[in-house]
Amino acid sequence: MISQLPATMPVAVFGRRSVTVEDRPVPALEPHDVLVEVGHCGVCGSDLHFVIDGWGRPGSIGGHEWSGVVAAVGSEVTRWRVGDQVVGGIHSCGSCRYCRAGRPTLCTGRGRVGSGEWQGAFAGYVREHEQALNRIPDGLSPRVAALAEPLAVALHGITLSGAQPGQRVLVTGAGPIGSLVTAALLARGVTDVTVSEPGERRRRLAADLGASTVTPDHLVAPDWPSSVVEEPFDAVLECSGRASAMEAALGQLVQAGTLVLVGAGIDPPRFDPNRIILNELVVTGSFCYDADGFADALELLAGGLLPTDLLIEDDDVPLSGLLDAMEGLAAGDIAGKVMVVGPIRHHP
Ligand SMILES: [Zn+2]
Numbered sequence: 001m002i003s004q005l006p007a008t009m010p011v012a013v014f015g016r017r018s019v020t021v022e023d024r025p026v027p028a029l030e031p032h033d034v035l036v037e038v039g040h041c042g043v044c045g046s047d048l049h050f051v052i053d054g055w056g057r058p059g060s061i062g063g064h065e066w067s068g069v070v071a072a073v074g075s076e077v078t079r080w081r082v083g084d085q086v087v088g089g090i091h092s093c094g095s096c097r098y099c100r101a102g103r104p105t106l107c108t109g110r111g112r113v114g115s116g117e118w119q120g121a122f123a124g125y126v127r128e129h130e131q132a133l134n135r136i137p138d139g140l141s142p143r144v145a146a147l148a149e150p151l152a153v154a155l156h157g158i159t160l161s162g163a164q165p166g167q168r169v170l171v172t173g174a175g176p177i178g179s180l181v182t183a184a185l186l187a188r189g190v191t192d193v194t195v196s197e198p199g200e201r202r203r204r205l206a207a208d209l210g211a212s213t214v215t216p217d218h219l220v221a222p223d224w225p226s227s228v229v230e231e232p233f234d235a236v237l238e239c240s241g242r243a244s245a246m247e248a249a250l251g252q253l254v255q256a257g258t259l260v261l262v263g264a265g266i267d268p269p270r271f272d273p274n275r276i277i278l279n280e281l282v283v284t285g286s287f288c289y290d291a292d293g294f295a296d297a298l299e300l301l302a303g304g305l306l307p308t309d310l311l312i313e314d315d316d317v318p319l320s321g322l323l324d325a326m327e328g329l330a331a332g333d334i335a336g337k338v339m340v341v342g343p344i345r346h347h348p
């Protein structure tokens, strides 16, 4: 099958506030690698940090929220065939203390699985280790399946929050991850969800999903570190990455409540440790996925419980439209997940 593949493919190369479409060689496969033709790849907040905020290494090729079709397999691959529909998965060794504890994204051998330099899926093809792929369930559209990665991120935050039906949960920031957290909480029966978001479009999306919404100025912390607000939350999932939201979130917790930091930002927050001590609050970070995160996400998506028509923007964009989409997302003009279509079969 490999002989039918083109020698080169279009890729979107990140620069400082620029994205250029260039041709690059199609990746070569090691024995346990699989080559996947990208069908869809979502634009992530981290992609915005790399391009718009300048965190990234210029010349890199981003995109990690993808789905696609197996186009070729390495000589030792037995579990995948050309034509299989797949999404990415978790790179972990499976044997270190964190993998054994069910926390694969803390794997000490992470990044050693697979071969070659990492290249993202804003490209014609991606190369993956055969163990880091998940099959798209029958009946689930590959376009919707491209939400599996960010949904797995959202589910990990929910796991770490301990949120249960019957509890009050606050989500700060209704960008793509915040809205996936909101939708997943509601789908799992956590019905008392409040979303704090400054942007009107994103607040409307949160309301359409079924959450109560407030603007951030409503989140006023009590004066004394020992006091708790009148209607406190059992858990807060902070998805904006903004220092002010992180600080406000802490002040909204019930005693022994949990703050999960999902969104990454540049400016550090200032927390009053006395509030954490006197109320025995839990503050934790959430990085990537549960061990079964992709399977759980695909199951939730295949079950049709998430309003994916609201969560994904109607208009997909070609590689050449990536920068515009990033600018729109950064400005808050776009509320849902933007899908970039793979350039091999889809021509703009
Ligand atoms: Zn992402």
Ligand SMILES: [Zn+2]
Pocket: 092, 093, 094, 095, 096, 097, 098, 099, 100, 104, 106, 107, 108, 109, 110
């Ligand atoms: Zn490991």
